[in-house]
Each structure stands twice: as C-alpha cells, then as structure tokens.
Amino acid sequence: PPELAARAAYVIRGNSAGAMTRAAPDLYPHQWSWDAAFVAVGLAHVDVVRACRELDSLFAGQWRTGMIPHIVFDPSEEGYFPGPDRWASAELTDDAPRSPRTSGICQPPVHALAVERIAEIAAAHGGPAAAHVERWLPGAYDRLLAWHRYLVRERDPQGRGLLTIYHGWESGMDNSPRWDPVYAHVVVGDDLPPYARRDTAVVADASQRPEPAEYDRYLWLVEQLKRARYDDARVRPHAEFLTTDVFASAAFAVANEALASLARRLGRPEHDELLGAAERFRRGVLDARDEASGGLALDVDLVTGDHIRVETIAGFAPLISGGLDTAAERALLALLRSPRWTGHPALRHPVLPTTSPSSPEFRPRAYWRGPSWPVMNWFLAWMLNRRGAKDVAGSLRAAALAELSDGSFAEYYEPVTGEPLGSLDQSWSAAATLDLVL
Ligand code: DGY
Numbered sequence: 001p002p003e004l005a006a007r008a009a010y011v012i013r014g015n016s017a018g019a020m021t022r023a024a025p026d027l028y029p030h031q032w033s034w035d036a037a038f039v040a041v042g043l044a045h046v047d048v049v050r051a052c053r054e055l056d057s058l059f060a061g062q063w064r065t066g067m068i069p070h071i072v073f074d075p076s077e078e079g080y081f082p083g084p085d086r087w088a089s090a091e092l093t094d095d096a097p098r099s100p101r102t103s104g105i106c107q108p109p110v111h112a113l114a115v116e117r118i119a120e121i122a123a124a125h126g127g128p129a130a131a132h133v134e135r136w137l138p139g140a141y142d143r144l145l146a147w148h149r150y151l152v153r154e155r156d157p158q159g160r161g162l163l164t165i166y167h168g169w170e171s172g173m174d175n176s177p178r179w180d181p182v183y184a185h186v187v188v189g190d191d192l193p194p195y196a197r198r199d200t201a202v203v204a205d206a207s208q209r210p211e212p213a214e215y216d217r218y219l220w221l222v223e224q225l226k227r228a229r230y231d232d233a234r235v236r237p238h239a240e241f242l243t244t245d246v247f248a249s250a251a252f253a254v255a256n257e258a259l260a261s262l263a264r265r266l267g268r269p270e271h272d273e274l275l276g277a278a279e280r281f282r283r284g285v286l287d288a289r290d291e292a293s294g295g296l297a298l299d300v301d302l303v304t305g306d307h308i309r310v311e312t313i314a315g316f317a318p319l320i321s322g323g324l325d326t327a328a329e330r331a332l333l334a335l336l337r338s339p340r341w342t343g344h345p346a347l348r349h350p351v352l353p354t355t356s357p358s359s360p361e362f363r364p365r366a367y368w369r370g371p372s373w374p375v376m377n378w379f380l381a382w383m384l385n386r387r388g389a390k391d392v393a394g395s396l397r398a399a400a401l402a403e404l405s406d407g408s409f410a411e412y413y414e415p416v417t418g419e420p421l422g423s424l425d426q427s428w429s430a431a432a433t434l435d436l437v438l
Pocket of ligand 1: 081
C-alpha cells in the first residue's frame with residue numbers, strides 16, 4: 001500500500017494542468033464536475049491547498065443560476081469532443097460564464113460531501129493545512145449553497161424529492177442500462193451536425209465504449225438543449241430525455257446534510273433549509289423503492305411515466321441516503337452481498353459492479369453496463385461508513401483496493417477477469433486509492 005499510494009499521488013500530480021486536474025490524461029483532458037470533487041478528496045491527503053484550488057477551479061465555471069457544469073474546459077487544451085465550441089454555452093446564454101468555458105449540463109452533486117471530507121482530513125493533519133481550509137470554507141459554502149438551491153429549484157420543481165436529469169451524461173453513468181428505455185424514445189433527426197468521436201480514438205477497443213447509435217443520441221440531446229438555450233424552464237416541457245436519478249438524489253440528500261452541518265459551523269442561517277432539503281430527497285429515494293426488485297430504488301422515465309426495472313448499482317441509493325428501518329436496511333445490505341451482486345461466484349474480487357452479473361443487461365466490458373468502477377465502490381463504502389454499516393463498508397473498501405492494487409488506476413475493470421479497462425491513470429481512481437490507503 002505505501003508504494004501504491006505514492007504511485008497514486010504521482011498519477012494525480014501528473015494529470016494536473018495547473019489549477020485543475022484532468023479527469024484522465026488523454027481521454028478526458030479537462031475538469032469534470034464529480035471527478036473534481038473526488039479528486040479533491042484524494043488531493044487533500046497530499047496537499048490540502050491544492051485540493052481547495054481544485055474545487056475553486058470548478059467553482060469558477062459555476063453558472064449564474066448556481067449550476068455547476070459537468071465540464072470546465074482547460075483553455076490550453078483543444079483535444080476533446082464535444083468541446084466548448086460544440087456546447088457553445090456562453091454563446092447561447094448569459095447564465096454561462098464566458099471564461100472559463102463550460103458544458104451546459106451538470107453531474108451528481110457530491111461536492112458538499114467532498115468539502116466535508118476535505119475539512120475532516122485537514123483537521124486530522126492540523127497546522128497550516130487546517131488553518132487554510134478554515135479560511136477557504138466560507139467561500140466554498142456560498143458556491144455550494146447556490147448549487148444546491150439551483151438543484152432544488154430547477155431539478156425538482158414539483159417537490160418529488162428526486163432530481164430530474166436531461167441527459168444520461170448528467171447521471172455520470174452515461175450508458176447505464178437504466179437509461180436504455182429513456183433513450184429508446186429519443187429520435188435522432190437528420191440534421192444532427194456531423195462529428196468525430198474522441199473516446200473511441202483513445203480507447204482502441206470500441207466494445208468498452210458506448211455504441212455509435214447511443215453516441216448519436218447523446219449528441220442529439222446536446223443540440224436539443226442548445227435549441228432551448230440551456231434554459232431549464234424551456235428544456236423541461238419538451239425534453240426528449242427526462243428522468244429521475246435516484247443515485248444523484250441520494251447523494252444530494254446526504255450532501256444537504258453535510259452542507260447543513262457546515263452552515264451551523266459557519267454560523268449561517270440556512271441550516272434548517274438545508275436539512276429540509278436533505279429530508280425531502282431522502283424521502284423521495286425511499287419512496288422509489290420497489291419490493292419486487294428486492295428493495296432497490298427505481299427511476300421513473302418522466303416522458304412515459306414508466307418505472308425503469310433494471311438492476312444497477314443506482315438501486316442501492318437508499319443505502320446512501322439512509323432513513324430505512326432496521327429490517328429494510330438489513331435486507332438491502334444482504335442483497336448487496338448476495339450472489340446477485342458482490343457475492344456473485346464469477347467475480348474476481350467481491351466488488352459491486354455497475355449492473356448485476358445475474359441480470360440479462362450485464363455486459364462486463366461495456367463502460368457502465370457491468371464493469372466495476374473503483375471510485376463507485378469507494379464512494380459507496382464511504383457512504384455506508386457514514387451510516388454505520390461498517391462491515392459492508394469494510395469489505396467494499398478491501399475489494400476496491402484489491403482491484404486497484406494492479407497499479408493501473410483504470411477507469412473501470414472487467415469484474416470477472418480483473419482486466420483494467422477504459423483509460424488508465426484515471427484521476428479519480430488514483431484519488432480513491434489515496435483515500436483508501438491513507
Ligand atoms: C462527456 O463526453 O462529457 C461525458 O461526460 C464523458 O463521459
């Protein structure tokens with residue numbers, strides 16, 4: 001482990017582009033929103049000041065609405081598609097900053113959790129690190145409050161307690177099979193501007209990436225959002241892709257709790273507002289549980305009104321947000337450890353794959369359709385620890401570490417063979433390693 005941590009720190013440093021860390025050296029040469037939150041946690045173990053800068057760089061891309069965009073582009077880097085010209089956010093709305101340039105959608109709101117964890121790590125280090133974070137927290141708090149208020153206002157206007165997303169990319173789990181039914185009614189028009197993909201140029205084995213027809217839909221939705229000038233009020237009524245996201249909602253519930261604690265600590269008046277939001281989204285996730293699916297939380301396709309019955313990692317959302325009674329919590333933890341999931345006999349390590357290996361949708365090499373993502377195992381373990389489920393958290397941590405111990409810091413792994421897939425030296429895989437080891 002000490003050598004593994006040293007190598008992880010080296011990888012994160014190597015991916016640094018000044019104030020931001022590239023999500024991956026070639027595949028993702030810009031700053032991604034939830035990647036940055038997790039990367040900052042890893043960085044906090046080695047350099048707290050740099051961890052705060054990481055988030056400041058992301059906050060610099062925050063929109064006037066409060067939205068934190070899913071990509072903040074590094075101006076010195078031209079190689080990504082879709083890049084800032086394709087998103088054209090600043091050209092289409094005054095809500096987007098002119099500089100830095102950004103995408104026009106968001107990602108799961110894990111940032112307040114990251115800030116809470118960074119403060120914890122800094123406090124454990126003590127000295128100037130802790131003092132630096134103390135000075136930094138009030139400014140970070142203001143950014144996070146605006147972000148959370150945006151999500152409550154624009155992404156849950158009906159008060160369901162569930163966040164709504166406009167694009168699979170917003171879930172961070174781009175091609176998860178839970179979005180298949182939602183994409184099924186997205187019809188790509190013949191005026192989709194031509195494009196050349198970047199991901200399949202970097203990752204030679206196309207079977208590890210979304211398929212061409214899927215990618216066309218991703219790009220088509222971007223054109224639709226542009227047509228609405230990224231204005232939430234104009235997007236919602238006509239969106240071709242509109243669904244709840246139970247995973248993001250669960251993270252948001254806990255993030256509100258973390259931000260409420262921060263409000264108290266800083267003597268800010270929003271404590272009750274934030275706890276109220278935590279309660280609302282916790283309830284939303286609990287209400288999304290499906291008995292027939294063993295207590296997994298299911299999303300609702302908001303275009304058709306249908307429940308999406310697919311066994312993915314997102315179904316465990318109630319273990320993140322909490323609020324289950326003891327029996328229900330035990331049952332869901334038992335499902336997680338059962339042969340349908342981490343206890344599946346074919347798995348190389350008892351990791352939580354993105355789709356149940358027992359489900360017909362499981363595809364062990366295809367991005368979010370089955371591979372195990374170390375960062376997700378680590379995040380779940382972190383959230384379970386927060387809830388007091390130390391046993392299961394401990395085994396997820398050990399399994400994630402066993403997977404990462406090959407030192408490739410792959411984006412995701414084939415869960416049966418343990419083969420590293422996607423981009424190597426992925427920043428958030430290295431960050432998760434640092435938080436697991438140190
Ligand atoms: C993108 O291209 O922005 C996606 O988020 C990559 O996963």
